[in-house]
Amino acid sequence: MTIIAQALLERWMRQYYFDTEIDLGSSGVQSFSLAELRELLGLTEKETDSIVFDDSKTLGGEGLRTALAHRYGNGDPETVIATHGSSEAIFLIMNALVRPGDEVVILEPIYQQFYSIGESLGANYKHWPLRFEQRFVPDVGEAKSLISSRTRAVVVNFPHNPTGASLSVAQQKELVDAVAGVGAYLVWDGAFAEMSYDSEPLPDPFNLYERAISMGTLSKAFGLPGLRVGWCLAPPEVLAGCVHLRDYLTLHLSPLVELIAQRAIEKADVLLSVRRTQIKRNLAIVTQWVEENRESVEWVPPVGGVCTFLRLRHIDNVEAFCDRLARQHEVLLVPGNCFNRPQHVRLGFGSATAELQEGLFRLSEALQVYR
Numbered sequence: 259m260t261i262i263a264q265a266l267l268e269r270w271m272r273q274y275y276f277d278t279e280i281d282l283g284s285s286g287v288q289s290f291s292l293a294e295l296r297e298l299l300g301l302t303e304k305e306t307d308s309i310v311f312d313d314s315k316t317l318g319g320e321g322l323r324t325a326l327a328h329r330y331g332n333g334d335p336e337t338v339i340a341t342h343g344s345s346e347a348i349f350l351i352m353n354a355l356v357r358p359g360d361e362v363v364i365l366e367p368i369y370q371q372f373y374s375i376g377e378s379l380g381a382n383y384k385h386w387p388l389r390f391e392q393r394f395v396p397d398v399g400e401a402k403s404l405i406s407s408r409t410r411a412v413v414v415n416f417p418h419n420p421t422g423a424s425l426s427v428a429q430q431k432e433l434v435d436a437v438a439g440v441g442a443y444l445v446w447d448g449a450f451a452e453m454s455y456d457s458e459p460l461p462d463p464f465n466l467y468e469r470a471i472s473m474g475t476l477s478k479a480f481g482l483p484g485l486r487v488g489w490c491l492a493p494p495e496v497l498a499g500c501v502h503l504r505d506y507l508t509l510h511l512s513p514l515v516e517l518i519a520q521r522a523i524e525k526a527d528v529l530l531s532v533r534r535t536q537i538k539r540n541l542a543i544v545t546q547w548v549e550e551n552r553e554s555v556e557w558v559p560p561v562g563g564v565c566t567f568l569r570l571r572h573i574d575n576v577e578a579f580c581d582r583l584a585r586q587h588e589v590l591l592v593p594g595n596c597f598n599r600p601q602h603v604r605l606g607f608g609s610a611t612a613e614l615q616e617g618l619f620r621l622s623e624a625l626q627v628y629r
């Protein structure tokens with residue numbers, strides 16, 4: 259086992275998230291307050307007061323897992339583990355699945371934890387790249403050429419952070435069939451599953467293939483990153499591996515957190531519709547901003563999620579630019595270095611509309627110097 263690499267995105271956020279006025283870097287929608295949740299979810303004081311702070315179950319409280327299984331799976335709570343954000347799910351799953359020498363096919367770029375954890379465990383990764391030159395359209399044929407009888411797992415994230423790319427239903431089926439053809443595990447990060455624009459959300463792969471492992475989170479589309487709730491639907495042998503490891507890590511979630519999360523899932527459509535309206539408005543603003551700043555930026559419009567992976571035309575050192583933007587203009591943007599793509603920046607458009615507008619105005623000012 260080798261030392262695990264530093265998580266570059268998390269390090270960047272730690273450095274700049276708390277010290278900037280305007281957030282154009284995060285990948286989620288605007289966060290909700292507890293008061294807003296009470297109103298939107300009908301969560302009463304009596305309910306929260308009735309919580310007794312006992313331990314919860316290792317896989318998660320029955321109510322929350324039932325709600326998750328009904329929304330995303332086959333209705334059976336035994337197929338679900340509720341986790342401390344989906345980052346805990348990623349840690350558990352990669353540790354449960356991967357052994358030294360295993361071959362893993364992975365979409366690239368992707369949330370770093372998926373490869374740094376596996377690399378520290380001695381896995382060999384084969385990369386399936388999304389290319390700006392191909393408008394970030396996933397080439398499933400290329401993925402198929404990488405998948406073989408030696409493949410232990412195929413790791414993907416759709417809709418995709420940071421590009422906003424996704425698969426069609428037919429492409430998803432083609433990919434699932436290819437993974438099933440060799441009996442590998444499909445690790446599917448559906449953090450943005452509920453945020454697609456011009457099409458219905460893709461089917462959850464857990465319901466398509468018995469070795470599919472599907473993850474979700476309340477941190478992105480639901481606007482609850484501070485609640486720290488994610489989940490994973492997985493086959494029994496994989497969940498058993500997660501439980502084994504969780505006994506050394508977080509044990510279980512808080513019953514208070516589980517109650518709020520359960521209500522959020524039961525009334526998901528209420529929460530999601532508020533932010534979907536906002537996101538559509540924000541995306542139109544970003545689209546117009548890109549038009550007005552064509553001199554400085556190029557992009558591929560996202561089809562899902564709340565991020566876009568802009569290419570900056572005249573800037574050689576994107577990390578230095580983002581650092582200056584944070585220090586001089588108080589705007590958080592994420593350099594593509596955090597995703598091994600140093601010509602790009604991740605722009606998140608999930609914040610309050612007025613904040614987004616002010617952030618884009620300041621970004622235009624900062625970019626003008628380079629024209």
Ligand SMILES: Cc1ncc(COP(=O)(O)O)c(C=O)c1O
Binds near residue numbers: 475
């Ligand atoms: C694609 C993706 N998956 C998973 C995560 C983990 O988020 P959380 O632990 O808040 O659920 C992130 C966080 O940025 C992400 O971008």
